[in-house]
Amino acid sequence: MVYDVNFGWSGMISEVILGATKADGGTRRISYRIGGGKTLPFLERKPGSSVPLIAFEICDNPQYWSPIVRNFCGDLVNDCGEWAQAADSVYKADMVRLYLTSTRQRDFSDIASVGKTVETVLSGTSLPLIIEGSNEPKIDSEVFLKCGEAGQGERLLLGTAEAGRYRSIAAAAMAYNHSVIAQSPIDVNLAKQLNILLKEIGVSRDRIIIDPYTGSLGYGFEYSYSAMERIRFSALKGDADLSMPLICSATDTLTVKEVREASPAIQDDIAVQWEFTTGIAAAVAGSEIICVRHPRTIPLLRKAFGSLNTEDSGKGE
Amino acid sequence: MALKALDIYKLLPKRNCKECGDPTCLTFAMKLAGGKADVELCPYLDEAAKSVLGATTRPPIRLVKLGIGERSFSVGEEFVLYRHEKTFYHPPGIVFKIADTESPDRISTVTLRVRDEFFTRVGADLRFNGIAIENASSSAEIFARAVETVEKIADLPLVLITADPAALAAALVHCGTYRPLIHAATSENRKEFCALAKQHGCPLVVRAKTIDGLAQLTRDCTADGVQDLIMDLLPESLQAFIVRSTTIRQLAITRLAPDLGYPVFLDASIMDLPDAAIALGITKYASIIISSPLSPAVAEAALTLRQNIYTDPQKPIQMNPGLYRVGNPGKDAPVLMTVNFSLTFFTLQGYLESTRLPCFMLIVDTEGLSVLTAVAAGKLSEMLVKDSIKKFAVEEEVSHRKLIIPGYASPLSGRIEEATGWKVMVGPRDAAEIGEYLHEEWKR
Ligand code: B12
Ligand code: SF4
Numbered sequence: 001m002v003y004d005v006n007f008g009w010s011g012m013i014s015e016v017i018l019g020a021t022k023a024d025g026g027t028r029r030i031s032y033r034i035g036g037g038k039t040l041p042f043l044e045r046k047p048g049s050s051v052p053l054i055a056f057e058i059c060d061n062p063q064y065w066s067p068i069v070r071n072f073c074g075d076l077v078n079d080c081g082e083w084a085q086a087a088d089s090v091y092k093a094d095m096v097r098l099y100l101t102s103t104r105q106r107d108f109s110d111i112a113s114v115g116k117t118v119e120t121v122l123s124g125t126s127l128p129l130i131i132e133g134s135n136e137p138k139i140d141s142e143v144f145l146k147c148g149e150a151g152q153g154e155r156l157l158l159g160t161a162e163a164g165r166y167r168s169i170a171a172a173a174m175a176y177n178h179s180v181i182a183q184s185p186i187d188v189n190l191a192k193q194l195n196i197l198l199k200e201i202g203v204s205r206d207r208i209i210i211d212p213y214t215g216s217l218g219y220g221f222e223y224s225y226s227a228m229e230r231i232r233f234s235a236l237k238g239d240a241d242l243s244m245p246l247i248c249s250a251t252d253t254l255t256v257k258e259v260r261e262a263s264p265a266i267q268d269d270i271a272v273q274w275e276f277t278t279g280i281a282a283a284v285a286g287s288e289i290i291c292v293r294h295p296r297t298i299p300l301l302r303k304a305f306g307s308l309n310t311e312d313s314g315k316g317e
Numbered sequence: 318m319a320l321k322a323l324d325i326y327k328l329l330p331k332r333n334c335k336e337c338g339d340p341t342c343l344t345f346a347m348k349l350a351g352g353k354a355d356v357e358l359c360p361y362l363d364e365a366a367k368s369v370l371g372a373t374t375r376p377p378i379r380l381v382k383l384g385i386g387e388r389s390f391s392v393g394e395e396f397v398l399y400r401h402e403k404t405f406y407h408p409p410g411i412v413f414k415i416a417d418t419e420s421p422d423r424i425s426t427v428t429l430r431v432r433d434e435f436f437t438r439v440g441a442d443l444r445f446n447g448i449a450i451e452n453a454s455s456s457a458e459i460f461a462r463a464v465e466t467v468e469k470i471a472d473l474p475l476v477l478i479t480a481d482p483a484a485l486a487a488a489l490v491h492c493g494t495y496r497p498l499i500h501a502a503t504s505e506n507r508k509e510f511c512a513l514a515k516q517h518g519c520p521l522v523v524r525a526k527t528i529d530g531l532a533q534l535t536r537d538c539t540a541d542g543v544q545d546l547i548m549d550l551l552p553e554s555l556q557a558f559i560v561r562s563t564t565i566r567q568l569a570i571t572r573l574a575p576d577l578g579y580p581v582f583l584d585a586s587i588m589d590l591p592d593a594a595i596a597l598g599i600t601k602y603a604s605i606i607i608s609s610p611l612s613p614a615v616a617e618a619a620l621t622l623r624q625n626i627y628t629d630p631q632k633p634i635q636m637n638p639g640l641y642r643v644g645n646p647g648k649d650a651p652v653l654m655t656v657n658f659s660l661t662f663f664t665l666q667g668y669l670e671s672t673r674l675p676c677f678m679l680i681v682d683t684e685g686l687s688v689l690t691a692v693a694a695g696k697l698s699e700m701l702v703k704d705s706i707k708k709f710a711v712e713e714e715v716s717h718r719k720l721i722i723p724g725y726a727s728p729l730s731g732r733i734e735e736a737t738g739w740k741v742m743v744g745p746r747d748a749a750e751i752g753e754y755l756h757e758e759w760k761r
Contacts, residue, residue, distance in 0.1 A: 222625035269614035304593035
């Protein structure tokens with residue numbers, strides 16, 4: 001008897017390209033094509049099926065960052081160009097995700113600095129980038145346009161569109177040829193609605209990455225895990241409005257009680273294990289970009305993804 | 318395909334004799350339809366009816382119990398591939414492995430750790446579940462002695478890992494009546510292992526690298542009279558595990574391959590990446606996970622993941638609404654309002670206890686939603702707060718009329734004040750700051 005499962009899927013995860021190399025008019029040394037899956041994560045055994053990308057998160061105003069990371073990374077956190085470079089050459093991430101935390105200061109208005117920061121990070125690393133713009137609707141439009149412009153030709157992934165505020169970011173993405181992260185609070189229907197809104201204003205499917213919002217381990221992760229599974233399931237069943245690849249960023253991980261109050265001797269270990277465990281579980285649920293903030297989480301995830309795709313023959317192109 | 322209760326009822330003897338433990342044949346039929354009973358419980362079923370019913374009504378994955386007494390646990394009896402389709406019922410047991418070549422001291426230390434250590438989250442004590450003893454010495458005598466050492470210290474579920482029937486027999490002398498799990502029967506030693514498992518009434522792991530091989534083994538073992546089986550898939554990589562485990566789960570729950578309807582065993586300690594294997598085992602259908610004694614960092618993350626994945630997605634873990642006390646609050650003690658989501662309650666309670674200021678916690682019924690979620694969903698309203706104050710007779714407990722509400726509920730502060738007539742004080746957003754807040758704002 002042959003034991004083979006046939007789930008009867010008819011859909012496929014849509015493909016999104018992140019980063020542009022010289023050949024595509026950018027300056028990145030690599031670009032990634034993610035998506036394309038036709039079944040549950042890691043069940044595909046065909047050579048060349050991709051493993052999740054690991055994105056290292058940095059910011060331009062470390063006041064808003066976890067003290068655990070500030071201690072671990074030291075002075076680097078004060079210079080996002082060098083920090084991005086370390087993420088690439090020392091921590092060995094696949095992507096760098098820059099949070100423009102400087103824009104969170106009260107009455108922020110130095111829009112020109114946003115462009116400079118993005119340029120600094122672009123020259124600090126030649127990896128594809130994710131840029132997180134402002135958190136404040138009043139300055140969204142200017143900030144996103146600036147980011148889009150500074151990264152013109154680089155096929156950035158811009159974050160984050162939400163149901164109430166997606167127009168500015170979509171406009172910037174379309175004007176400068178970037179992709180967007182579409183975030184909704186842990187609900188498959190809300191994720192779908194937002195994708196439809198984006199489609200209606202002209203953002204094409206191969207330019208969207210879904211962020212179903214990741215509650216951190218022990219603080220809502222179970223909901224996020226199932227939301228990811230449901231989205232992947234709907235996509236495989238053929239729902240084109242949910243067929244985009246998923247991104248997971250458990251941004252609260254380093255502030256949960258178990259991590260924040262850990263004894264100093266093992267605080268890094270705890271932080272890393274919480275990020276790592278979340279990352280593995282999210283990958284298994286369908287996330288294709290896993291974001292982390294502790295450098296030590298990267299090699300652990302890298303090895304695990306290697307063992308989860310034993311027939312991998314490289315994902316870059 | 319699953320049968321409906323009425324179809325099943327037609328096949329039952331209709332004696333209503335209660336011998337199955339149910340009051341009537343019909344209620345028994347309803348249980349069978351839900352996969353919650355075993356046809357074997359009715360002594361009057363004829364063979365023809367049994368074979369029709371057996372295959373379709375028994376749970377698609379057999380329930381297997383390990384150990385006896387307080388720390389015993391059961392695994393299996395799962396019905397879905399995705400937790401959102403229903404829920405996952407039986408969390409995997411995490412079992413620490415020690416070699417019989419370790420010193421008695423070391424064996425005792427690990428045993429004591431599994432017996433005593435726990436980690437409290439959301440009101441639940443999360444524990445490791447048992448001890449696996451590996452016959453690394455290849456000596457029956459040393460193996461038996463190690464088992465004896467563990468047995469003397471604690472009544473924990475055991476896993477006996479050996480390929481040697483003689484060593485197994487020697488170990489079972491010490492623990493055979495306590496339902497240890499035997500690991501593992503293979504195509505080579507199956508006869509002897511089945512005989513021992515049957516003699517002692519123990520659950521048995523079968524091990525093979527292919528799904529075919531596993532199905533063959535479970536067929537042979539059940540024919541030899543051992544029904545309580547668990548399957549070791551011998552994965553050579555994390556991917557091999559996820560592929561085989563998912564395949565088996567899907568075939569079992571769709572009843573396409575009844576020979577695979579048994580829980581899955583995973584020895585994470587022999588995998589390349591044990592920590593990743595544990596997380597994968599938890600999410601992807603392992604029921605018994607063997608690991609080396611875990612560091613505190615890995616242990617906390619793994620136990621929390623297990624708790625998350627095995628929570629019922631339809632109902633958040635909830636508290637009964639009511640007025641709770643922290644310490645021995647008097648008439649002038651502060652009253653803090655929050656929601657009945659357990660995670661919120663226990664987080665806030667933890668911080669309140671460390672402030673050492675006795676107080677009341679007024680828990681209102683938001684159907685288990687957290688503060689922010691309840692506010693966003695409109696489940697937290699001024700009328701709910703007003704009714705709760707009345708229902709739980711808060712006005713008789715304290716002489717003041719001041720209510721501290723969570724920072725995230727601040728949009729409701731004016732309305733709560735109007736509806737209740739109480740003065741509302743908006744607390745911090747993060748419960749970690751509650752101590753400081755109370756000392757500064759309440760004391761004044
Ligand atoms: C898990 C989750 C869910 C789960 C529900 C979990 C639950 N049982 O509540 C699900 C998936 C069902 C869900 C649903 C929704 N959610 Co939701 N969810 C979350 C998530 C990720 C975590 C919530 C959580 O568990 N927090 C942990 C607990 C302990 O926090 P807490 O109760 O607030 O308690 C803290 C403080 O408030 C304080 N505190 C508590 N009590 C008290 C008392 C006093 C006196 C004081 C001083 C302090 C204090 O202490 C605690 C620790 O600091 C949050 C994001 C986030 N980071 O908060 C989004 C979030 C709350 N959800 C959101 C939304 C919009 C929704 C939905 C409306 C949308 C939807 N998906 O349909 C629905 C509504 C629910 C419904 N109709 O059923 C938004 C809310 C936006 C806003 N700012 O208003 C959030 C912030 C996500 C986001 N970024 O968009 N959600
Ligand atoms: S034991 Fe059989 S005959 Fe008796 S009540 Fe139960 S199902 Fe009916």
